[in-house]
Amino acid sequence: MTTSVSPTRLILMGAATTLAGIGLGRFAYAAQLPGLIEAGWLSARDAGFVGATNLLGYLVGAVLASRLARRLGPGAVIKLSTLLIAVSFLASMWQGPVWWFSLWRFVAGVTGALLMVVAPSLIASQLPESKRKRGTAWIFTGVGTGVLISATLVPLLMQQGPELTWLGLGLIALLPVALVWRPWPGLPRAPQQGQQQARVGLLLAAIYLAYLLDAVGFVPHTVFWVDYLERQRDFSTWAAAIQWGLVALGAISGPFLVGAIARHAGWHRTLFTALALKGTAVLLPMLVPGTLVVSLSSFTVGALIPGMVATTMGRIGELVPAHAHATAWGRATALFAVGQAAAAYLMAPIYASAEHSSLIFIIGGSALLCAATLTLATPLFAKHKPVTEVS
Template sequence: MRDAVFNQTERGTFQVWRGVLAGASASLIGIGLARFAYTPLLPAIIGAHWFPASTAAYLGAANLGGYLVGALSAGPMAKRARAATILRAMMLMATVAFVACAFPVSFLWFFAWRFLSGISGGALMVLAAPTIIAHVAPSRRGFASGAIFTGIGLGIAASGTIVPLLLRQGLTQTWLGLAAVSLVLSIVAWNGWPSQDAPAAASAEQHRHAKAPPPPALRALFVEYALNAVGLVPHMIFLVDFVARGLGKGVDAGAQYWVLYGLGAIAGPLLTGHLADRAGFGAALRVAFLLQLIAVALPAVSSNVAWLSVSSVLVGAFTPGIVPLVLGRVNELLAHHPAAQKGAWRTATTGFAVLQALAAYGLSFLFSESGGNYEMLFAIGAGALAVALAVDLFAALRSK
C-alpha cells in the first residue's frame, strides 16, 4: 500500500514525510521569515533611528537582489556539492544573517547581511522542493509540494502576528528571536533531506534532452509565472497602505486585511496542491490565473469590506499557492526528461524574481507619479494576470 503512495528509494514513507517537513522549514526560513518578516520591521527600524527612511527601503531591495543571485547560483552550487549539504548551509546562513541584523553596525553591514539572506532564500527556493519531490510518487506530488511551500504562508502570517509581539521586547530582541526560530527549524530539517540526490540522467540521449531548447509550452509557462509575479505585487506592497490611507480606515484596519492575507497564505499551497492532484497541474494553473485576476481587480472597482476581504484572502492564498502549481507543471511538461527539470525550475524561479523586483520598483514609481492612484496599480496587476491566462490558453490550443 505504501508503495502506491511514495517511491521507496530512501527509508520508506517516514523519510519522505520528514523530507516534506524539511522542505517546509526551508521555505519558512528562506522566504517566509527572511523576506516577509522584514515588512513589519521596517517602520520599527526607522523609528529606532537605526537607519533613515531614505535608505531603509533599500534594505528590502537587498533581499530581493540576493534572492535573484541565489536562484541563479543554485545550479552551479548543486554541481559541486550534494543538495542536502547546500540546503543545510543556506539555512544556517539565513540564521546567522538574522543574528547579524540584530546589531546595526553600519548601513553596508546591514545591506550585506540582508543580501546574503536573499541568496539563501533564492537557493532554498530552487533546490529544496525538487530535492524532495523527486522521491514522491507523481500522484501525490501536488499535495507534497503544497505542504513544502506552506512555509511561505506561515512566514506571511507570522509577519502580521508574531513579529509585532516580538517588537514589544525591542528591535534587537526581535531579530534574535527570528534567529532562534530559524535555528530550531534548521535543526528540525537537518536529517530530513534525502541521503542521496535523485539519480542523474546517464545516457547520451538523456543528456541531449537536458540541453535541448525548452518546448513551447514550457517557454509559455516561464512567461506566465513571471507575469504572475507582477500580478501579486500590488497586494504584497500596497494592500495595507490602500486600506489605511487610500480608504482612510487607519493602520489598524489595514493590519486586519494583512492578517486575512496571511491566513489565506497558510492554506493556499495545500489547497492548490490538492486541486492539482485531482484536476492536473495544467487545469489547476488556469483556475489559479482566473481567480487571481478577479481577486486583484476587486480593489480597483470596489471598496466594499466583504469584497476586499475576499480579495485579501484569495491573493494571500495564491502568493505561495502558485508555486507548487508551476513546479508541478514544469515536472509534468518534462516528465520524460527528468534531467532538465531542475534547470527549468531554476529558470522559472529566476524569471519570477526578476519581474517581481521590476514590478515593485515600477509600480512604486507609477504610484508616486500618479499622486497615489491605488486603483491603477491593482488594474495593472489584474492586466498582467489576464495576459498570463491568455498566454496559457493560447499555448494549450497550439499544442493540440
C-alpha cells in the first residue's frame, strides 16, 4: 500500500520515533539510575544488569527490524513499537523484582532498535531529493529532545519518587504514540532486475566498520562523562549537571548542523568531518586543561550523538537503493549495538581504576580518529555505484 504523506509530516513522525526509541527509551533510564539506586529499587549491580538487557534488546531489534517490516508492514512495526515503549515505562511503576525491570528494558531495547532502523530509512526513501539530506538529519532531533528531558525533567521527577517518574515518562511517551498513529507509506519496491556491484559491498563494509568504531567512541561520554567530571576532575554535582545540559543542547543542535553541512559537502565528506571532530572532542579534555575545553567537548560530542546516526544513514543511502536501505542500515545498527556493548563491558573495569580512568577517553577518541581515517580512504576502494540487492 502506498500512502501520500507530506514531507513535513513525515519528518515530524520520524522525529517522534527517535524521541520514543532512543531519546526516551535509552537516555531517560540512564538519568534515573542514581535515584533508583538511592531509593532502593535496584542495587548498583542490578542496575547494571538491567541496563545490559536494554543493550541486548537493541541488538535483537536491529537484527530483526527489516524482516519484521517486510512481514508485518512498516506502519504496524512503528506504531506497535512506539506504544510498547510507553507501556514499558508505565509497567515499571511497580517495584517488582529485577527480572520485571529487565523484561521491560529488554522490550524498550528491541522496540527502540526497530524504530531506529525502520522509520528513518522508510522516511528517507519517501522524501523528495531536494529535501532528503535536510530531512534525513532532522528526523534525529527526537534523540536530542530526549537527552534534554533526561537532563532536566527526569531529575525533577525523581525528587517525587520513582513511581511518579515512571508515570511521567510513560505519559510523555504517549505523545510520540499520538504522532505516529496515522497511515504510513509502504516499503519501497525492489526493481525486477539489477546487478550488485562488489565494490559497493566493500565500501559498505568500510562504513560498517567505521560505525562500529563510532560505537566505541560513543561510550565514554554517554556512560562515564558526568561521573568522571565529578570524581576525577573535581566538578561539583551542579557543574557536572551543566555539562550534561551542554550535551543535551548539542544533541538538539546536531541534526540541524549536520543537515546543513551535508547539503553543501555531501554525506561522504560530512561523515569524515563528523568522525574527526568527535574523536578530537573526546580526546581534547585529556590533553588540554580548562572548563572551556570540557564544555566544548560536551557540546560537540552531544551534537554528534544524533549527528553520526544521521550521517551514517545518509551515506549508506547513497550506496544502496531505497528498497535495500533498511537491510543495510539494520546491519550497521546491529554492529553499532555490538560495539557499544563490548566497549561498555571492557571500559568499565578500566574506569574503575582511578589512576587509569582517563584511558577510556583516549581509547574512544582514538577509535573515532581511526574511523575517520578509514572513511577518508574509502574512495580508494572504488567509485561508488548503486546496488539493487544487499545480500
